[in-house]
Amino acid sequence: MGKEQFSRMNAKAPRHDPLHVQLMGPSENDPLPQGKQPRAKAARNERKNKADANFVDAKLSRKILSIAQEQQDEIRREERGGLSSDDDEEENTFGKKAASGGNRNFIPTIGDSDEEDSDMEEADDFGTFDEIEIDQRDAELLAKFMPAAPKEKKTLADLIMEKINAQNAANAAAAAAAASGDVVVPGSEKKKGPLDSAMDYADDDETGDNRPMPMGLSPKVIEVYSKVGLLLSRYKSGKLPKAFKIIPSLQNWEEILYITAPENWTVHATYQATRIFTSNLKEKQAHKFFSLVLLDKIRDDIADNKKLNYHLYMALKKSLYKSKAFFKGILFPLCESGNCTLKEAAIVGSVITKVSIPVLHSAAALLRLADMEYTGPNSLFIRVLLDKKYALPYKVIDALVDHFLRFKMDPRPMPVLWHQSFLIFAQRYKSDITPDQKQALIELLRFKTHEGISPEIRRELVNSVARGEMLPEPTDDDMLMDI
Template identity: 65%
Template sequence: MPLQHLCLFQRRRNEPFLNPHPCWRTLADIIMEKITEKQTEVETALSEISGCPMPQLDPRVLEVYKGVREVLSKYRSGKLPKAFKIIPALSNWEQILYITDPETWTAAAMYQATRIFSSNLKERMAQRFYNLVLLPRVRDDIAEYKRLNFHLYMALKKALFKPGAWFKGILIPLCESGTCTLREAIIIGSILTKCSIPVLHSSAAMLKIAEMQYSGANSIFLRLLIDKKYALPFRVVDALVFHFLAFRTDQRVLPVLWHQCFLAFAQRYKEDLSSEQKEALLELLKFHSHPQISPEIRRELVNSKTRDVEGQPPAAME
């Protein structure tokens, strides 16, 4: 009997099959090997995203969180499932969160989730939740309805419970994307005016935005932070001066938003400037001028003290 036929005969008798040669494999062996390779590839990709190996989930756990997904997709008010509340305490919380499919959550569920995660996650993990779950949902809602759902707006406000994560996970990525619309900047920026934010977090955000490529949305965020009237360290004031002076060689006709931001800076921090900085900013007004705003900026700069003149009390610093 040929060897191949003998192998099949042994299989039918449920006897253990031993390949006579390592190169001889059945179709089932090849298929199982491909499945194992693909499963390993997927697990490796997920572990790279989350930063930790992804364990195999118990089927019962999957069933529970699929049920949670159904609840969150229809949630309006009331208590949330306890299984959802314990997610921040899990080591593989991102994997569990993915099962609940955040894209299908209602706006009310997103607010409750933000409340739970901002309170119970560490700052770095909260930043990931803000950036990967909350921010895309907010932007999609604004793009579709031209306004922001009340629950999502309250979620953004609640997220400021961790201001460092809020700036790193929402505001800075939004500015760096280069696709932030003026509508998004106005809606999200209104939260900056309504909430109290520690000066250190705001100062770091202003430094970062001042170094970015210019956009109208960035000007809105920068002006709103300037209008909070912080006692900024000189390092931040200097960075803002350099931000405006970088436009000396820019041949574009700058929008009104830029001039408004410049005026707010001159009004709030005119006495924190050195004499050289004031001269450079006055020179800048010759290159970029606005008929209504530029005279106001000039008046603020000319009729103010400077921080480097002897005999003047030093400006307040943090």
């Protein structure tokens, strides 16, 4: 007989433990077999790590609760910002009740709307700007630099009315020529397109507005955009009509925008419109929208409430992403108006401080402000732009030097804003001026002084190395100290 082969399959299973031992199960304190010791230890460590992971210490708990409280406060703040005190229960533009809820059966009559591009962005630093406090003497000095007659400001309605009056004059001239017997060449009349109508004006009953409407538009177009304007005058939140979103793509977008009556828009609608027009219009067209619509809304709100509404502030911030259009449509008209208040300048300046601007656009803005007729807000904007510490071209540096030097023989004392902008210029760009400019600015301090600011300006200029100057050679004592 051969030897029986041993195999694990044929091996007898070890005798089981007694029943009462199996029921009790192994304990963590029981000694484990030598071969199973590492695995059991790893299992115990894993259980311990899981228990530690589920534990949150007191410091982390306080931090989590603080973040949750801030989020709740922000939600409540946004809800209060999206509703006026008089319209908390009023139905919004698209049939949704404001925060308390309500009837949702209203369906807009103008087309469908796309989903909103994005929600309102965070603005934790909204409205934070340095409050400018000036005494009575400085206020009188600033008043001396204000023009006697502020520059006349044109609105979108004025622009459209000029076109309407010009068209009326042309029609009257054509009618007079026809009455005098002049021959009219066939086909010389302007042919009307499919959207045009024989009616030059919309009926007051259709639009509900007594304003004259642009000529050459279909009554249906006027009716649709008049209803869009009515919706925007009540808009709080939700989707915008497609008819409004396509306005930037229209060739006569100014006339269509005029029909919607931008002066009656809510602040929420103004913000949404600014987002759409900033994203879809070119620089030249966007600066018209900023100048004719957004600037007036901002100034009126500041004049009425002594501060700027959250949504208008965000609209102003959004407009700065087209910086060239922002400067041409908001900053320059504001400075040239002649009646810009320091509060308006401080709010606009705070937006400029928070948003990054291309260097060339900032340089061009400084060049324009330096050559502009001086007012107090000009110095504030110059100070804000200089404080961004951009590397400016020498042409801009020279223009700023000339800007300060032109007041050397001015008999009027300069306001503190002028001295502050002078100090910022000396601190940031003292190494970019020529030696002659440096001496001229030091000489200027003899004529225009401020007891608290002028000594600092002199110290910055005297201890600086001008453009083209050689650095002073170290003395022997300095060399010995280095060794």
